Amino acid sequence: xxxxxxxxxxxxxxxxxxxPKALLVAVVSSIVCGIVGTHVVLRGxxxxxxxxxxxxxxxxxxxxxxxxxLILGGAVAGVLTAVLVAIFSxxxxxxxxxxxxxxxxxAFALGIVIISRAPxxxxxxxxxxxxxxxxxPDQDLYTVVVAGILLLAVTALxxxxxxxxxxxxxxxxxxxxxxxxxxxxxxxxxxxxxxxxVQIIGNILVLALLITPAxxxxxxxxxxxxxxxxxxxIGAASAVLGLYLSWSANLPAGGxxxxxxxxxxxxxxxFAPHHGIAGQSLRRTRLVRQPSTPAPQKASL
Amino acid sequence: xxxxxxRDVSAAYGDRTVLENVNLALDSGDFMGLIGPNGAGKTTxxxxxxxxxxxxxxxxxxxxxxxxxxxxPQRHEFAWDFPISVEETVMTGRVRRIGWLRRPGTExxxxxxxxxxxxxxxxxxxxxxxxxxxxxxxxxLVARALxxxxxxxxxxxxxxxxxxxxxxLLTRLFRELAAEGKAVMxxxxxxxxxxxxxxxxxxxxxxxxxxxxxxxxxxxLLWERGFKITADSHIAHALGLQYQGRATSHxxxxxxxxxxxxx
Numbered sequence: 001x002x003x004x005x006x007x008x009x010x011x012x013x014x015x016x017x018x019x020p021k022a023l024l025v026a027v028v029s030s031i032v033c034g035i036v037g038t039h040v041v042l043r044g045x046x047x048x049x050x051x052x053x054x055x056x057x058x059x060x061x062x063x064x065x066x067x068x069x070l071i072l073g074g075a076v077a078g079v080l081t082a083v084l085v086a087i088f089s090x091x092x093x094x095x096x097x098x099x100x101x102x103x104x105x106x107a108f109a110l111g112i113v114i115i116s117r118a119p120x121x122x123x124x125x126x127x128x129x130x131x132x133x134x135x136x137p138d139q140d141l142y143t144v145v146v147a148g149i150l151l152l153a154v155t156a157l158x159x160x161x162x163x164x165x166x167x168x169x170x171x172x173x174x175x176x177x178x179x180x181x182x183x184x185x186x187x188x189x190x191x192x193x194x195x196x197x198v199q200i201i202g203n204i205l206v207l208a209l210l211i212t213p214a215x216x217x218x219x220x221x222x223x224x225x226x227x228x229x230x231x232x233x234i235g236a237a238s239a240v241l242g243l244y245l246s247w248s249a250n251l252p253a254g255g256x257x258x259x260x261x262x263x264x265x266x267x268x269x270x271f272a273p274h275h276g277i278a279g280q281s282l283r284r285t286r287l288v289r290q291p292s293t294p295a296p297q298k299a300s301l
Numbered sequence: 302x303x304x305x306x307x308r309d310v311s312a313a314y315g316d317r318t319v320l321e322n323v324n325l326a327l328d329s330g331d332f333m334g335l336i337g338p339n340g341a342g343k344t345t346x347x348x349x350x351x352x353x354x355x356x357x358x359x360x361x362x363x364x365x366x367x368x369x370x371x372x373x374p375q376r377h378e379f380a381w382d383f384p385i386s387v388e389e390t391v392m393t394g395r396v397r398r399i400g401w402l403r404r405p406g407t408e409x410x411x412x413x414x415x416x417x418x419x420x421x422x423x424x425x426x427x428x429x430x431x432x433x434x435x436x437x438x439x440x441x442l443v444a445r446a447l448x449x450x451x452x453x454x455x456x457x458x459x460x461x462x463x464x465x466x467x468x469x470l471l472t473r474l475f476r477e478l479a480a481e482g483k484a485v486m487x488x489x490x491x492x493x494x495x496x497x498x499x500x501x502x503x504x505x506x507x508x509x510x511x512x513x514x515x516x517x518x519x520x521x522l523l524w525e526r527g528f529k530i531t532a533d534s535h536i537a538h539a540l541g542l543q544y545q546g547r548a549t550s551h552x553x554x555x556x557x558x559x560x561x562x563x564x
Binding site for chain 1: 314351367370372379385386390393397399402427431432445451
């Protein structure tokens with residue numbers, strides 16, 4: 001096990017250049033996912049997040065086979081699938097989750113078939129599924145940072161409209177908000193957040209970055225701005241701590257980061273100041289212990 | 302003056318016709334109760350006026366712009382678990398007015414406060430909506446609809462599941478709004494309340510069975526057609542229906558009591 005100081009030394013070691021790059025990508029990804037994930041959690045679209053995460057796979061596979069940009073390939077595939085889902089969901093006879101189920105597994109299957117044509121199939125497949133902290137090209141670094149900043153700007157600019165639609169689609173539609181286009185925008189935002197995170201965390205685990213920090217933040221607050229601040233903070237903390245643990249104990253990075261986030265979620269669920277299970281049962285025992293105290297309402301009357 | 306005119310409107314979801322040749326006029330100053338059994342098309346009619354349901358035929362004309370209509374959907378249509386305060390919720394009614402890429406200004410905050418004052422919810426601005434009672438929630442939804450100062454207010458079952466004080470507060474508010482010259486239309490299952498408080502009643506079941514002032518709707522045949530209410534129903538008595546020159550008699554009501562009690 002490495003000490004934190006040794007970890008910092010490794011980060012600065014020129015022969016381990018991939019490590020600070022991995023840390024940067026992990027932190028940017030978790031911040032972006034924490035903010036976009038807030039909308040995903042509040043709208044109850046965790047399944048859509050999962051779908052998008054799987055749907056980027058054929059794009060990654062094509063990009064890998066053609067030696068193109070993984071980020072671009074993933075984004076195209078993800079957006080394409082999201083648009084297909086949005087269009088097919090307009091049919092009232094099918095519920096959206098069924099349409100999502102059809103397309104994301106279809107896309108995933110397509111990705112597997114495509115990548116099986118590539119040499120070194122098993123190794124590259126594992127990299128895509130579970131992430132890898134090595135081999136992030138420099139130009140991807142810039143793409144991730146720029147995409148992250150753009151995504152945060154878009155979230156800030158359209159926040160009030162997205163919130164209005166989440167609260168009440170019918171009334172939003174009645175006041176003339178373009179609900180369908182705002183849905184598409186949110187899907188695209190989720191896709192971009194997934195794509196920039198997928199290399200380091202992996203296709204299967206990326207959902208955790210989107211859902212877990214935002215869900216943890218929801219346990220801690222009843223205010224949206226606070227939630228949008230806490231979500232990325234918790235995500236970034238998980239990324240730093242997870243990468244440190246993974247590097248020093250030789251564990252897979254994606255899995256370790258997700259496990260740290262999961263541990264924070266469970267800890268919050270148990271010990272959150274107002275909503276935590278432990279706090280609630282403590283208050284209950286306190287109430288039981290003081291039965292002779294006169295009821296405060298009566299006193300104030 | 303007509304605020305909403307519905308002419309020969311038909312609407313369908315897929316193959317299922319929900320509205321057929323509906324004709325209805327809502328005037329400024331009206332407080333109209335839209336009544337009808339479940340599946341009669343009450344909500345669909347409101348949504349058609351808002352332009353949310355494709356019509357298969359007919360025309361709907363609205364005074365002013367459609368998007369300026371105040372709309373209060375059924376309470377369960379709203380995401381009450383969202384982490385947002387009462388004030389921010391009412392502000393979402395102005396999102397379109399505020400415009401893209403802009404933040405609310407002083408005028409918007411003043412409008413929110415005025416709307417909250419009208420529904421008697423001042424002092425609750427920073428309360429998370431998840432902590433509100435059913436009556437308070439309904440009042441917040443009404444405030445959100447009033448925040449644009451609409452000339453037309455459409456409400457979908459605002460009283461369902463509310464206690465009596467909340468119903469009375471809102472009824473008083475709707476009557477006041479109508480007296481100020483707004484056109485107010487609500488769907489409701491409270492037939493007796495509607496007959497006592499609304500200035501106009503529209504009874505629909507796929508099409509309009511009857512509409513007019515409550516006093517013009519005392520013909521028992523209408524209620525039998527619309528709701529299968531017969532002379533021996535306690536509702537017939539409470540509605541004050543006139544059965545062939547006499548008010549509903551005493552005896553049948555006793556019979557109903559005997560039927561109704563064991564349930």
